[in-house]
Structures are given as structure tokens and as C-alpha cells.
Amino acid sequence: MAKPRDKKAQKEAALERVKELFKQAAGIAPKNMARANRYVALARKMAMRYNAKIPASLQRKFCKHCYHYLVPGVNLRVRTHLGKVVYYCKDCKKHMRFVVKKKTTVKKK
Numbered sequence: 319m320a321k322p323r324d325k326k327a328q329k330e331a332a333l334e335r336v337k338e339l340f341k342q343a344a345g346i347a348p349k350n351m352a353r354a355n356r357y358v359a360l361a362r363k364m365a366m367r368y369n370a371k372i373p374a375s376l377q378r379k380f381c382k383h384c385y386h387y388l389v390p391g392v393n394l395r396v397r398t399h400l401g402k403v404v405y406y407c408k409d410c411k412k413h414m415r416f417v418v419k420k421k422t423t424v425k426k427k
């Protein structure tokens with residue numbers, strides 16, 4: 319039988335690696351987009367292998383459709399529309415929407 323492994327520690331290590339990869343992607347991004355995209359691919363692979371969630375702050379740094387690393391003004395357009403932030407990926411020409419305001423529990427009259 320396989321040796322029991324510390325899955326929690328593995329997950330944490332994977333997340334550290336994911337963060338490191340995004341840091342490297344950010345460092346190289348405007349100059350070498352192909353390399354930045356590769357780092358995103360590696361980070362996603364790493365997260366998937368250990369069933370770890372990529373932090374919300376990093377989720378916004380790549381396109382959820384084509385998984386390209388996003389740099390505002392280069393391959394990303396950011397707009398607000400109806401209380402949402404709309405990210406438009408110029409590589410695959412698709413949108414991502416993020417909610418800005420949390421719904422408050424105001425009673426309607």
C-alpha cells in the first residue's frame with residue numbers, strides 16, 4: 319500500500335508554487351507574453367494536481383477562456399458596467415465579469 323502522505327502540506331506547497339509562478343509571470347509579462355502564458359498553464363496544472371484553489375486575487379490575472387496572462391492595456395480592457403467590472407480579453411475576444419458591490423439587504427418598498 320502507498321505511504322500516507324500529508325495532503326494538507328502538499329496543497330500548501332502547491333499554492334506557494336502557484337503564487338511564485340504568477341510572480342514570475344508578472345515579472346516577464348509585457349516583454350514575453352508567451353512565457354507568461356506558459357507560467358499560467360504551469361500554475362493551473364499545479365493547482366489541479368493537488369486539488370488546490372487558485373486564490374481569487376490571482377484568478378483575475380488570467381483569462382478564464384483561453385488562460386492567457388492578462389496585462390491591462392496590452393491584452394486586457396477593463397470597464398465597469400452596471401455595477402460589475404468587465405474584463406475583455408483581447409486575445410480570445412471574450413468577457414469576464416466580476417461583481418464589485420456586495421448585495422446589501424435593503425428592503426424594497
Ligand SMILES: [Zn+2]
Pocket residue numbers: 381382383384385386407408409410411412
Ligand atoms: Zn482570453
